Amino acid sequence: MSVAPPVVVGMPVRNAERYLPEALDSLLGQTFGDFELVISDNASTDGTEALCRAAAARDDRVRYERLSENVGAIENFNRLARAARGCYFKWAASDDLCSPTFLERCVERLDGDGALAWCHPLTRHIDGDGDPIAAQDDPAIPAGEPNHSLTRVGATGMRFDRTAAAAWRRFRAVVLGTTWCSDSYGLIRLDALRRTALLPPFFGAEKVLMADLALHGRFAEIPEVLFSQRIHADAASNLGGADAERTFARAAAGAGKFSSTRLALLRGYASAVRRADLSAADRFHCFTTLGLYVGQVGKWGRVLKSAAAGRGVGDDTFRKVAARRTASRTRSVEESDR
Numbered sequence: 453m454s455v456a457p458p459v460v461v462g463m464p465v466r467n468a469e470r471y472l473p474e475a476l477d478s479l480l481g482q483t484f485g486d487f488e489l490v491i492s493d494n495a496s497t498d499g500t501e502a503l504c505r506a507a508a509a510r511d512d513r514v515r516y517e518r519l520s521e522n523v524g525a526i527e528n529f530n531r532l533a534r535a536a537r538g539c540y541f542k543w544a545a546s547d548d549l550c551s552p553t554f555l556e557r558c559v560e561r562l563d564g565d566g567a568l569a570w571c572h573p574l575t576r577h578i579d580g581d582g583d584p585i586a587a588q589d590d591p592a593i594p595a596g597e598p599n600h601s602l603t604r605v606g607a608t609g610m611r612f613d614r615t616a617a618a619a620w621r622r623f624r625a626v627v628l629g630t631t632w633c634s635d636s637y638g639l640i641r642l643d644a645l646r647r648t649a650l651l652p653p654f655f656g657a658e659k660v661l662m663a664d665l666a667l668h669g670r671f672a673e674i675p676e677v678l679f680s681q682r683i684h685a686d687a688a689s690n691l692g693g694a695d696a697e698r699t700f701a702r703a704a705a706g707a708g709k710f711s712s713t714r715l716a717l718l719r720g721y722a723s724a725v726r727r728a729d730l731s732a733a734d735r736f737h738c739f740t741t742l743g744l745y746v747g748q749v750g751k752w753g754r755v756l757k758s759a760a761a762g763r764g765v766g767d768d769t770f771r772k773v774a775a776r777r778t779a780s781r782t783r784s785v786e787e788s789d790r
Contacts, residue, residue, distance in 0.1 A: 457513075458539045459487035459555060459639070462532030464525065466494040468546035469503060471682065474582075475546050476507050480514070484555040489544075490535070493518040494528040526657055530650045542639045549578070551678040558639035561672050569645075569669025570662075572638030573678035580684035602673050614671040619730060620737035622666035626659065627721055627741050634681045635662050644668040649727065652720045655713050660720035667728040667738075718745065 612629030
């Protein structure tokens with residue numbers, strides 16, 4: 453068996469031809485070049501296969517694998533992680549962009565501290581054309597909050613710190629604090645990732661994974677904007693219906709209308725706590741955190757309404773951005789007419 457490179461990048465794709473060339477260029481242009489890029493094609497029916505095979509022919513770091521049938525997005529993600537070798541692993545979306553020093557900076561940080569499980573740079577959001585989304589038009593970043601900060605204070609004054617030494621404090625920061633879907637695209641220490649259950653088979657699984665990972669090591673952030681997450685109409689985060697979200701995750705519609713993704717999240721968190729090698733005190737605090745999670749009365753009221761209406765948990769960011777941009781343009785026109 454050949455010696456594995458220190459970094460493996462796994463790119464799960466399905467019908468990704470629109471943004472794939474740009475995403476591939478951003479990865480293959482990294483200043484840290486000792487990595488393997490494995491592309492798992494989930495039975496694409498567009499031009500994705502041809503683009504991937506061309507990339508593999510141009511660069512021997514690229515390995516292309518094609519599945520004969522759609523296994524669902526989650527399994528396509530997980531199969532890449534299960535097969536990875538080396539020290540570090542990163543998932544890469546086919547529509548996002550990594551700045552040239554993304555891997556270099558993250559590898560340096562993880563190499564320098566063996567207690568770290570995960571590292572990610574600051575993130576900016578771009579639209580379908582690659583243009584930055586202005587802060588005032590971006591509903592994913594609350595006013596006054598640092599971009600994807602690992603440490604913050606909640607509305608109740610509770611401090612959330614994913615860099616904390618105590619496992620339960622990191623777990624609480626993920627479960628009760630802000631977790632971004634882009635977090636799962638950070639560079640992860642493989643030893644820590646293998647101690648998790650990977651991504652569970654439901655929409656929003658990345659939050660359970662990050663909570664699980666938090667039990668196995670500290671998180672670190674590179675204070676540079678080196679990652680661009682694309683917000684567009686076809687992005688997974690804009691799946692609004694519960695049936696659509698289940699189909700995305702499992703390749704076939706799952707249980708009935710009232711099989712809430714939020715309840716699946718709760719079960720995933722509890723499973724992670726039960727499996728982890730924790731002290732009695734850490735385990736107690738983790739389950740106390742889940743009690744606080746369940747006790748968010750206002751949130752669970754919205755859960756029942758969403759379930760009754762057949763809505764999922766996707767935040768529909770694309771449409772929110774479009775609405776805010778329209779409002780911003782309207783205000784600008786009104787102000788110029790005064």
